[in-house]
Structure formats: C-alpha cells, structure tokens
Amino acid sequence: MTTTAQRTYNPGKGVGEPVGIAILGHGTVGREVVRLMHEYSEDFTQRIGGPLELKGVAVSDKEKHRGTLAEDLLTDDAMSLIERDDVDLVVEVIGGIDYPRKLVLAALKAGKSVITANKALVAAHAAELSEAADAANVDLYFEAAVAAAIPVVGPLRRSLAGDQIESVSGIVNGTTNFILDAMDSTGANYDDMLAEATALGYAEADPTADVEGYDAASKAAILASLAFHTRVTADDVYCEGITNITSQDIEAAKKAGYTIKLLAICEKLTDAEGKKSISARVHPTLIPREHPLASVSKSFNAIFVEAEAAGRLMFYGNGAGGNPTASAVLGDIVGAARNKVHGGRAPGDSTYANLPIADFGEVPTRYHIDMEVIDRTGVLAEIASRFSAEGISLRTVRQEEAGENARLIVVTHTALESDLARTVSQLQESEIVKSVNSVIRLEGE
Amino acid sequence: MTTTAQRTYNPGKGVGEPVGIAILGHGTVGREVVRLMHEYSEDFTQRIGGPLELKGVAVSDKEKHRGTLAEDLLTDDAMSLIERDDVDLVVEVIGGIDYPRKLVLAALKAGKSVITANKALVAAHAAELSEAADAANVDLYFEAAVAAAIPVVGPLRRSLAGDQIESVSGIVNGTTNFILDAMDSTGANYDDMLAEATALGYAEADPTADVEGYDAASKAAILASLAFHTRVTADDVYCEGITNITSQDIEAAKKAGYTIKLLAICEKLTDAEGKKSISARVHPTLIPREHPLASVSKSFNAIFVEAEAAGRLMFYGNGAGGNPTASAVLGDIVGAARNKVHGGRAPGDSTYANLPIADFGEVPTRYHIDMEVIDRTGVLAEIASRFSAEGISLRTVRQEEAGENARLIVVTHTALESDLARTVSQLQESEIVKSVNSVIRLEGE
Structure with missing residues (x-):
C-alpha cells in the first residue's frame, strides 16, 4: 500500500x-x-x-x-x-x-x-x-x-508542564466504580454487587487491592508526584476503601442529591502562612449528582485536573482491561x-519542588454524618452546638425520622480533618447519640 | 526556597x-x-x-x-x-x-x-x-x-501513537458552542445570542471565522492529520456554519430529544471493497441529549477519540481564552x-498513511429533515416511498402539525451524503413539499 x-x-x-x-x-x-x-x-x-x-x-x-x-x-x-x-x-x-x-x-x-x-x-x-x-x-x-489508555501521565509530564497544577482528582479504579454505580442504580448491597463485579470479570478473585483503595492509592501517588514535582509514594496516601458503604448510605446520598464515588484526590494546600504542602488521599466521597464525575458509570475512569492557566480539564475513558x-x-x-x-530522551522524573506531605489531620475536608440520636427535644440544637464549640460550622442538619428512631444527617462546612474526626468521636461517646451510621467525606460543591 | x-x-x-x-x-x-x-x-x-x-x-x-x-x-x-x-x-x-x-x-x-x-x-x-x-x-x-489547554495534539502524537484511531470528533469552537447552548437554554434566536456572545467577549467583532465553521475546520484538519497519519488541510474539510440555525430548529430538536452542536468530525472510512479513506467535516449536528457531548455547555470544548484498543476517550476543558x-x-x-x-526532538509530522480524502458525497451521514407539506391524504406514504426509491431507509417520520400547515419531520438511517442531498433537493422541487425548513445531520446514536 x-x-x-x-x-x-x-x-x-x-x-x-x-x-x-x-x-x-x-x-x-x-x-x-x-x-x-x-x-x-x-x-x-x-x-x-x-x-x-x-x-x-x-x-x-x-x-x-x-x-x-x-x-x-x-x-x-x-x-x-x-x-x-x-x-x-x-x-x-x-x-x-x-x-x-x-x-x-x-x-x-x-x-x-x-x-x-x-x-x-x-x-x-x-x-x-x-x-x-x-x-x-x-x-x-x-x-x-x-x-x-486515558492519556494522563503524558499530559501531566508534557502538555501541562508549563502550568501550575492545583489539584488532580478522579475515579481511577474501575472495579470500585462498577460496584458503587451498580449499588446506586439498583439499590443492591455491597456484597451482591461485588459478587456481580467478580462474575462479570470486573473484580479479581481477591478484590482486596481494589475495594480497599490500595490500587487507587498507588495511582494517586503517581499523579501527585507528576502534578506537584514532588516524590509521593503509596505510603504517603491516606486510604479508605468502599467495603463499609451500605445500600442505606447510597440511598441517603441519592435523596440528598449526591452520589458516592471512590475518589483519588491530590491537592496542593496553602496554609495561613502561605506554606505549601500536598494532600493525596483516597476515600469514598459524596459528590453532587450534577458534578461531571457523578455521571462516570460502570468501570469507566475520569480524571479532573485544575491548573492555574488551563482551568479545569477532564480526561475520560476506559481505565482498565487488556x-x-x-x-x-x-x-x-x-x-x-x-x-x-x-536520539533524545523523554522528560524524566521531576521532584524538585519537594513539597511536604500534609498530615491527614491538617487537611481541610467536609463531613456528611448520618447518626441515630435519642428522642429528646433540643437534641438537634445540642449537636449543632457541639460542632460549633469545635469551630466547625454546619451547612445543613436534617432530621430524617423522629421518635424512637430519630435520625439526624449533618453536613459540615470545610474544617480540618482532625477537628471533624475528634468531634464525631466525641459525639459517638455522648449520651445523645445512639449510633453513628456513617461518616462520608464530601467534595465538589 | x-x-x-x-x-x-x-x-x-x-x-x-x-x-x-x-x-x-x-x-x-x-x-x-x-x-x-x-x-x-x-x-x-x-x-x-x-x-x-x-x-x-x-x-x-x-x-x-x-x-x-x-x-x-x-x-x-x-x-x-x-x-x-x-x-x-x-x-x-x-x-x-x-x-x-x-x-x-x-x-x-x-x-x-x-x-x-x-x-x-x-x-x-x-x-x-x-x-x-x-x-x-x-x-x-x-x-x-x-x-x-486541552491536551490533544500531544496525546494523539504520543500516548495514542501505538493505537489505530477510528475517529476524532467534538466541539472545538467555543464561540459557536456558547451561541448554540444559549439558544438551547433560552429559546432565543441566533442573532440575539451572537450579540450576547460578542458583548461577553466570546465572539470577535467579525465573527465570520467562528460562525461559518472555518476555525473548527482548521482544527479538524489538524486533528485528522494527526489521527490518520495523512496530510489533511483546511481545504479538505467540508464546512457548514451555524448561521442558518433557527430557534425553531433548536425547539424541534429539543422536542425530539436532541441538541444541536457544531461538531468537527474526523473519521476513517472503509468502503465495501475494504478501501480506506478519510472524512473530515464540520457542520451543525443533532446529537441525543444524553450523549456526553450534549452536556458540554457555554464556551467549553470537548473532543472524543475512538481507537481500536483504547476504546472511547474524551478530553474536556477550556478551548479558548488567553x-x-x-x-x-x-x-x-x-x-x-x-x-x-x-538533546532530542519531538515526534515530527507523520503522513505515511497518505489515505485519500473521501468525496463528501461518498460519506455516510444521516439527515433530520423538517419540511412543510401539502394537505393531502397519503402525503406521508408518498414521501417515504421517495426515500425508499433512492435506497434510503427512514427511521422515523413524524407529522407535527396538520391541515394547512402540515409539517413532517423525517429522520433517515445512514446513507450516502450525495443520495440524501439529491433526494432532499428532488423533494424540494416536488409538488407535495411546500418548503424545507431545515436539514441537519445527525450523529451519535
């Protein structure tokens, strides 16, 4: 020819x-x-x-x-x-x-x-x-x-090499996205959808690396290294899998206009003194249903990049498979x-910026907390004041059921992870909270 | 530091x-x-x-x-x-x-x-x-x-250099997407939304290059060259702008579950004998509202790539601006x-495949035709038989209004552009068609 x-x-x-x-x-x-x-x-x-x-x-x-x-x-x-x-x-x-x-x-x-x-x-x-x-x-x-096959390593190393990347986040594990998407669309529970993912070949016989978030954490480490010119290893990535996500969580999220995705989030943080650091983390995350990542279905992957000059970019496609x-x-x-x-050589490793990895407790996050509380007048106000005492302001407090099974759903504004975690654990031990059903972080609003 | x-x-x-x-x-x-x-x-x-x-x-x-x-x-x-x-x-x-x-x-x-x-x-x-x-x-x-800033030249030249690209298509002109999106969401007409785009700085004082599709055609030529390892110039690109799109077209599209986008479409075609050629074209296109490109709003750009091994990829972001x-x-x-x-050099121009550019008439397309017909029993059947006589099968024929203003909306299956165009022009001259309101091509189903 x-x-x-x-x-x-x-x-x-x-x-x-x-x-x-x-x-x-x-x-x-x-x-x-x-x-x-x-x-x-x-x-x-x-x-x-x-x-x-x-x-x-x-x-x-x-x-x-x-x-x-x-x-x-x-x-x-x-x-x-x-x-x-x-x-x-x-x-x-x-x-x-x-x-x-x-x-x-x-x-x-x-x-x-x-x-x-x-x-x-x-x-x-x-x-x-x-x-x-x-x-x-x-x-x-x-x-x-x-x-x-989604070009992301190349674009971060080359096309975006002249820009300042602020965050890279997204859905980088197809197995967990398949499971969460199936739970969201069918209402089924985690175990059944994991079994379906395995039957369809989306999950391996031993799904640990996927469902515990380790696979996504490795990818987060690679993305953060490339984006921030800093050495980030899998050990630097805070990691939480999807094994505790229940159909009740998915249902509650849906009702409130969210969907739950396992996100890898890599951010450049700047503290009050202007000191920069990096957060790389993987955890189940509530995102608004109108967020572009919310519509990433089945085993597809999508990666969001925010850069100073480029603005927001998204890369979408098949993230796994032969x-x-x-x-x-x-x-x-x-x-x-x-x-x-x-002749010539591809751009090599670039770790000159050498930014510190932020302690996870110092990372600003937002919580969506679903808890059962005692049946008493003023319990809502009491819980709100406990958050307020820790300097955490609330975005919404919603009473879902009343009486014996009084259930409160609290969505916070952004606060330090350590303050949020401490407050939740104090509430858990207080006499007004019967049990905490779930704590899921929230992004993208 | x-x-x-x-x-x-x-x-x-x-x-x-x-x-x-x-x-x-x-x-x-x-x-x-x-x-x-x-x-x-x-x-x-x-x-x-x-x-x-x-x-x-x-x-x-x-x-x-x-x-x-x-x-x-x-x-x-x-x-x-x-x-x-x-x-x-x-x-x-x-x-x-x-x-x-x-x-x-x-x-x-x-x-x-x-x-x-x-x-x-x-x-x-x-x-x-x-x-x-x-x-x-x-x-x-x-x-x-x-x-x-959407990395696409680099990914086509490098990351996807080991794959066989079948098509590259997308929204590559922010001005026209802004206008069409605004017409779709407000119901306003083309002239008003062009004026708004100009006022907001999305359109230049002389918007010709954007609204006539020339800017998109240049990009289509570049994308087709890269994707198919063939020299494609702007002159090889069939080009139709958005200046004839009316609020009535947008309304009719909406009602039928479509949105109208100005797409650049670059495809590798294979004819019955297995001979390969390239089609590069820019024209207003009806796409289903659930298609990922349908939700690309304002002046954003998005490019879809289909490759043999990679499958479908999408790149999304700001396609213009300083x-x-x-x-x-x-x-x-x-x-x-x-x-x-x-030392070293970036991959240069690659035009070894040297595929022929298909004549636009030989390109398989689909038509959405909106016409006013005479008020007579059997007119629908007569029109259907005219398409059938040209070997074109219809997907739907919908009568929108009856009586004096009888209006038919015909959606064809895929056929050669020249056959479709000839049939429409014959209908236009026939006594049963009073006028053809619009002919818009359709993709993505």
Whole structure:
C-alpha cells in the first residue's frame, strides 16, 4: 500500500535499525501487546522510523503458554532475555512488586529503556527506578500505570508542564466504580454487587487491592508526584476503601442529591502562612449528582485536573482491561523506540519542588454524618452546638425520622480533618447519640 | 526556597545553559505567556534543566505596547529578533496566515524551534512548515492550535501513537458552542445570542471565522492529520456554519430529544471493497441529549477519540481564552526547551498513511429533515416511498402539525451524503413539499 517514497519517518532519514523488544509477562495485556505489534507492524515501522522486533516473551511457566506464541520466543529466563544485546526495550506487564522491581532495575542498569504498566511498582519505587534510568540515560515510561489508555501521565509530564497544577482528582479504579454505580442504580448491597463485579470479570478473585483503595492509592501517588514535582509514594496516601458503604448510605446520598464515588484526590494546600504542602488521599466521597464525575458509570475512569492557566480539564475513558492497557503500553513503546532510533530522551522524573506531605489531620475536608440520636427535644440544637464549640460550622442538619428512631444527617462546612474526626468521636461517646451510621467525606460543591 | 542540591533536572547534569525565547505578538495570549514565564521562572528552570530567558517581543506598533514590557524587550523588527544568535525558540502568537508563515519559516530555517498557537497557519501550511523543521532538525509544536489547554495534539502524537484511531470528533469552537447552548437554554434566536456572545467577549467583532465553521475546520484538519497519519488541510474539510440555525430548529430538536452542536468530525472510512479513506467535516449536528457531548455547555470544548484498543476517550476543558492558550504554549515551550538543553526532538509530522480524502458525497451521514407539506391524504406514504426509491431507509417520520400547515419531520438511517442531498433537493422541487425548513445531520446514536 505504501510506496518507498512514503516509507520515511523524517525525510532523508530513511528507515532506521530495528528496535528489539522483550516482554516480561504474557497475561491479558502482554498478549494484546504482542498481537497488536504483529497486526500493525507496518504502522509501527512508519511511526517509529524503524521496525519493532519482538525478541522474546518471558513467562514463569512455559508449558502454560505453549502454542500461544512461536516456540523460540517463549522463555522462562527473564534475566537472560533482558540482557540480550539485541534487546533495546523491556516491557514489564507481570504485576506484583518485588520480582518486577528486580527485573526492571536489571533492565535499566543494562541500558534498556523500560515500559511498565505496574502502578504498585512505580508508586512504591519511583525514586530507585528513576535514578537507575537517569544513570543509564534511558527512558522509563508508565502511561498504562494510571487509568490505562486515558492519556494522563503524558499530559501531566508534557502538555501541562508549563502550568501550575492545583489539584488532580478522579475515579481511577474501575472495579470500585462498577460496584458503587451498580449499588446506586439498583439499590443492591455491597456484597451482591461485588459478587456481580467478580462474575462479570470486573473484580479479581481477591478484590482486596481494589475495594480497599490500595490500587487507587498507588495511582494517586503517581499523579501527585507528576502534578506537584514532588516524590509521593503509596505510603504517603491516606486510604479508605468502599467495603463499609451500605445500600442505606447510597440511598441517603441519592435523596440528598449526591452520589458516592471512590475518589483519588491530590491537592496542593496553602496554609495561613502561605506554606505549601500536598494532600493525596483516597476515600469514598459524596459528590453532587450534577458534578461531571457523578455521571462516570460502570468501570469507566475520569480524571479532573485544575491548573492555574488551563482551568479545569477532564480526561475520560476506559481505565482498565487488556486492550486499553495495551494501547497505553504501545504508545509508550513507540515513544521509547523513537528515542532509540532518533536520539533524545523523554522528560524524566521531576521532584524538585519537594513539597511536604500534609498530615491527614491538617487537611481541610467536609463531613456528611448520618447518626441515630435519642428522642429528646433540643437534641438537634445540642449537636449543632457541639460542632460549633469545635469551630466547625454546619451547612445543613436534617432530621430524617423522629421518635424512637430519630435520625439526624449533618453536613459540615470545610474544617480540618482532625477537628471533624475528634468531634464525631466525641459525639459517638455522648449520651445523645445512639449510633453513628456513617461518616462520608464530601467534595465538589 | 530550593537548595542547590535540588536544582538539578537530571541528577548529575546540573542546570544547563539558558534557553533564549522570542515571542512574536503581544496580544492576550502573548502577554499571559510573558507574565507566567516571569512569575514561575524558578519552576521553568527546574522543569527544563536551564533557565528560560525572554530575548524580545515583536509587535507591529511599539507605541501601542509601551509600558507593558521593559523598553529594551519590545521591537517592531520581528525578523531581526528571530535571527538573533541568542534566540533558541520562537513563539508565534500573532494570528493570520501570510505574515506569520513568513516569520515561522524564517525561524525554522534559522534553526530555531517554533511554538505556534495558530490553527489557520498549521491547517493551511503544515507540509511546508514540517519540511522546514525537518530540514533544520528543530521542533515545531502547536498544542495550543487545537482546543487551547486541552491536551490533544500531544496525546494523539504520543500516548495514542501505538493505537489505530477510528475517529476524532467534538466541539472545538467555543464561540459557536456558547451561541448554540444559549439558544438551547433560552429559546432565543441566533442573532440575539451572537450579540450576547460578542458583548461577553466570546465572539470577535467579525465573527465570520467562528460562525461559518472555518476555525473548527482548521482544527479538524489538524486533528485528522494527526489521527490518520495523512496530510489533511483546511481545504479538505467540508464546512457548514451555524448561521442558518433557527430557534425553531433548536425547539424541534429539543422536542425530539436532541441538541444541536457544531461538531468537527474526523473519521476513517472503509468502503465495501475494504478501501480506506478519510472524512473530515464540520457542520451543525443533532446529537441525543444524553450523549456526553450534549452536556458540554457555554464556551467549553470537548473532543472524543475512538481507537481500536483504547476504546472511547474524551478530553474536556477550556478551548479558548488567553490563559488556557498560554498554558498550552508554555507546555510546548518547556518541551522544546528541554530538547534544546538535553538533546532530542519531538515526534515530527507523520503522513505515511497518505489515505485519500473521501468525496463528501461518498460519506455516510444521516439527515433530520423538517419540511412543510401539502394537505393531502397519503402525503406521508408518498414521501417515504421517495426515500425508499433512492435506497434510503427512514427511521422515523413524524407529522407535527396538520391541515394547512402540515409539517413532517423525517429522520433517515445512514446513507450516502450525495443520495440524501439529491433526494432532499428532488423533494424540494416536488409538488407535495411546500418548503424545507431545515436539514441537519445527525450523529451519535
């Protein structure tokens, strides 16, 4: 279809040397990457300026993958594959932390650029990996680690590199969004919707990393690092999952005009003295139903960026799955391979701002508190005055039921997390509150 | 605030040589670029690896700008500024085509990388500019040319470079979206809402480029070129503006569950024999009110990308204005300056696929036709049979009013544009149709 004259990337440069690729892992993502590399090899050659050549795929058990790939491409010796002279780029799609860390470090030290889709690895060991990449003057790409095919790592590193980012927040875990969305639309409870997510393949057999928010916390760490030019690891991220969200919470939220989403929130904070710090947190969050993130349904992801000059931006799409993740990995392969053929290096790690991570207690938040109170005149006023005594002003206090089951729903204005938490725990112990049904933070108003 | 130890971009590299910048134009965007470069100079130094130094700003009339900038930075001799040895990057924010083309070509030929926000220039002369950039081995960046601060040029060139893009479509002109959104929400007519857009600064004194769709057509050409690795110029884009949209059209659309948006639509088409081609077009479009683009209000922009592996992605934000445009320009400045300091070059023009541009008549579209018909039994059946005779099947035929003012609203299924257009024009001349009120294409179902 293409003529020789068109087979040039940059006029006069011709088609360059082949770029050798090693892929570590042959699961859903790895297989899609191999398939698409093969199916569109001509396009890759043109876009890169030289052909991509798959040199091998490392798996832990060759028997398991026999027949899925040419015999001579499969190996169970990842380290030897990485070290081959004809391998220029190493793609890590194994998952886990310790083993891929060893392999990625070995690849970088051997002078190979690395593309990884591994959020947990990047969120835990970015400093070590970046240093190794810098020392060897090679690339470390990880677009697929956050929100799969939705371009967000690249835009934060490049397109928005001239702006001052104030916050990055959004829905970065498809599994929990699927569950919460299903609870919201059907009224079903958490356990049933988790079971449905598992049956449909949206949740893994062990859903802990998703439902406890750890996966989102890794992504929050990566986003905060990029946005604020500061090293943020998963350990710096306050994290609360969705396992305690009940159908009653969802119902109450709905009634009050909210929906509950698991948000990753990364903010630059400025205190009264002008001192800047960073908050990165993941927790169930009430947002108004007319907020753009409220309409993000099923397993979709969406990321909001607020920047000084750009204003508010949103990126939306498939945040998980073999194909979308492969799309992001392949985009990174093209980038790293172009640099191999044409010279140059992608912008590396940027942590110069080195802002402190705010203690979670010092972060301004808002609470939505659902509690059962004793049946006594003046209980509403008494509760309001307890908040007021702690310097917390209330936006609304709503009595839902009366009598024996008197239920109060309190929505606060913004206050320090520690003040809010202390007040709620004091109320919990007071004689006027029978029980606190739920405490959910609120954003986006 | 930062210590010496933190003042490195890549460990061991230290802070590099200054990067000299010349800015051509000192309007809203140019002034914001200068202000932000100055205000955040420390950040730019860190992010680039060397300081940005503003060497001069070229204006046509120095008197007009006196006092807005240090006297020795203002010049009315753009060409001499470009050619200064200490200028490494040239930023073009003048607008227009012929004059900036001359300056940008001169800069590229002199070995300076160029950042431009000029969609009309890029859409008209991308081939010539890219050749000059390739010949001098310098960068040509234009993120700001499409949808201002919404990262879309970068993601198409990089993050999605490993995928097969099927379509890129969206709202890429804020002025027309403001007018259509205002007509939709108030019921007012086009002229009044154009006047309001002008009063509020959303429309220019001469709104032709916006309301006739030319501005959107330039952006469509740029998006189609990037997405399909094919040279597409503004002349290749079918273009229809919004000046004929009436409040009656908006009302009828609303009643039927649609909203009218001016969309830029870039699609890869495959005909029955598997031959691929490209359609790039701009026209008022009916979309279902629940479509994500339907809720893009005011002067916001949103771009939908459909790719084979990534699936559907959406990018949303401020598509115009001084600040958002400056954000995109500054992101490009950081990119080009990094390459200057650290070596390497951004991915250049990629037109290897060289797909043909489909004749607009051969493009599959759908029509929503609003017409007045004569008052006679069987007129509905007669009209339906006329479409059927042309091989066009109808989705709905709705009689809105009866008697003297009998009005029919016909929505077709997908058919070739030329067949639809011919059928409508035959109907228009037939004795059964008194007049055709409007023909608006329909997408997104």
